[in-house]
Amino acid sequence: MNLDFPDTTLSVAGITEYIQVLLEENPILRQVWVIGEVSSANQHRSGLFFTLQDPEGTAAIKCVVWNSQVTKLMQLPSLGEQIIILGSIRLYPQRGEYQLTVWQALAAGAGLQALRYQQLRNRLLAEGLFDTARKRSLPLHPQTIAVVTSPTAAAWGDIQRTLKQRYPGLHVLFSPATVQGEQAPASIVKAIARVEQDGRAEVLILARGGGAVEELACFNDERVVRSVAECSIPVITGIGHQRDESLTDLVADVCVHTPTAAAETVVPSLPQLYTQHCQRVDALYDALLASQSQAVYQLQTLRHRLRNLRLDRQVQQEIDKLTWQRQKLLQLTKGRSQQTQQHLELLRQKLVTLDPKAVLQRGYAVVRQENGAIARAASELTIGQELLLLLAQGKAKVKVIAVDDE
Numbered sequence: 001m002n003l004d005f006p007d008t009t010l011s012v013a014g015i016t017e018y019i020q021v022l023l024e025e026n027p028i029l030r031q032v033w034v035i036g037e038v039s040s041a042n043q044h045r046s047g048l049f050f051t052l053q054d055p056e057g058t059a060a061i062k063c064v065v066w067n068s069q070v071t072k073l074m075q076l077p078s079l080g081e082q083i084i085i086l087g088s089i090r091l092y093p094q095r096g097e098y099q100l101t102v103w104q105a106l107a108a109g110a111g112l113q114a115l116r117y118q119q120l121r122n123r124l125l126a127e128g129l130f131d132t133a134r135k136r137s138l139p140l141h142p143q144t145i146a147v148v149t150s151p152t153a154a155a156w157g158d159i160q161r162t163l164k165q166r167y168p169g170l171h172v173l174f175s176p177a178t179v180q181g182e183q184a185p186a187s188i189v190k191a192i193a194r195v196e197q198d199g200r201a202e203v204l205i206l207a208r209g210g211g212a213v214e215e216l217a218c219f220n221d222e223r224v225v226r227s228v229a230e231c232s233i234p235v236i237t238g239i240g241h242q243r244d245e246s247l248t249d250l251v252a253d254v255c256v257h258t259p260t261a262a263a264e265t266v267v268p269s270l271p272q273l274y275t276q277h278c279q280r281v282d283a284l285y286d287a288l289l290a291s292q293s294q295a296v297y298q299l300q301t302l303r304h305r306l307r308n309l310r311l312d313r314q315v316q317q318e319i320d321k322l323t324w325q326r327q328k329l330l331q332l333t334k335g336r337s338q339q340t341q342q343h344l345e346l347l348r349q350k351l352v353t354l355d356p357k358a359v360l361q362r363g364y365a366v367v368r369q370e371n372g373a374i375a376r377a378a379s380e381l382t383i384g385q386e387l388l389l390l391l392a393q394g395k396a397k398v399k400v401i402a403v404d405d406e
Helices: 012-024 112-126 154-166 184-198 213-220 222-229 247-251 259-266 270-309 311-354 356-361
Strands: 032-043 047-053 060-066 081-092 097-110 144-149 171-176 203-208 235-239 254-256 366-368 386-390 395-399
Touching: 012 081, 032 060, 032 097, 112 222, 112 247, 144 154, 144 184, 154 171, 154 203, 154 259, 171 184, 184 203, 184 213, 184 222, 203 259, 213 222, 213 235, 213 247, 222 247, 235 247, 235 259, 254 259
Parallel strands: 060 097, 144 171, 144 203, 203 235, 235 254
Antiparallel strands: 032 047, 032 081, 047 060, 081 097, 366 386, 386 395
């Protein structure tokens, strides 16, 4: 099918050239002053590339200062600072992008975003959220870990690959989240909440690949920072490749700079564990050999000492001493036993002499009155009184018919 194109149809190169003329020949854009906040800055061989953004983060423009112009700047663009720059718009046809070529830069005070960041950081610092005392150690051999990141990001693939290589069989719980843009803070908070509600994970990885500072702004959001601080399980962050740490990094239990490093930190390497195990086995074997050699040496030393001491003679001497002391003890015990028996016999004879029954055996009797008292004199008795006679064998009741006091 044949199509008739309008006469005004332009090629990509044609429309790009048209836009380039509009931008670069515009009298305003050829020499324009722009104020904004430096959100990222990277030094390359050809010059300094940075991004200037609106304080509210609603717009941004890429800028470049070529090396020949850097030393002429009154203010070197620094991350988080607000500056005023003089430059011109240039368009690059190969990329279809435009950027601001900077001639001069002047200080305009601290950027609003940097000021807000510092205020939040100071407040969280005062609350103690960055204290090392509250940071928890990661489990040495976790069986289940959770990962919070974007499902479409390279970070998720890097983490999966690293975990599989280092620790096969690990159970990984993936809680997807948006990690860039206005929706990112709420999405990350919900993803962490899902992990906590599930309750199986022993440690949580919060990760994102590299990016400019404005792309990582969600990790300086107070909602995300507090969610990580209040998480019931240890959290390790692997956010981007920036040298500056985010507030989420500061509040996390462990902080590394890449998702791959987070995966390497959270689980040990099985080959390394096997190597360490073999090293421990070898060390234990060497220790046992050393202990055995020392024990053999000590045994030989003791045998030599025993031969020199002639313990058999000393033992016999001790046996003779004990035999003599035993005989002496038996003689002493026998003599004391005989003395004790003689003393007991004297006491027995005295008891026999004092025994009332022995008196009764000789024909005497004991006279008891009705009240049980022993009658010792006739004057104690009255005519008609009944008495009890205790004899050697038996007893009898009698009545007094006469009393003779003499």
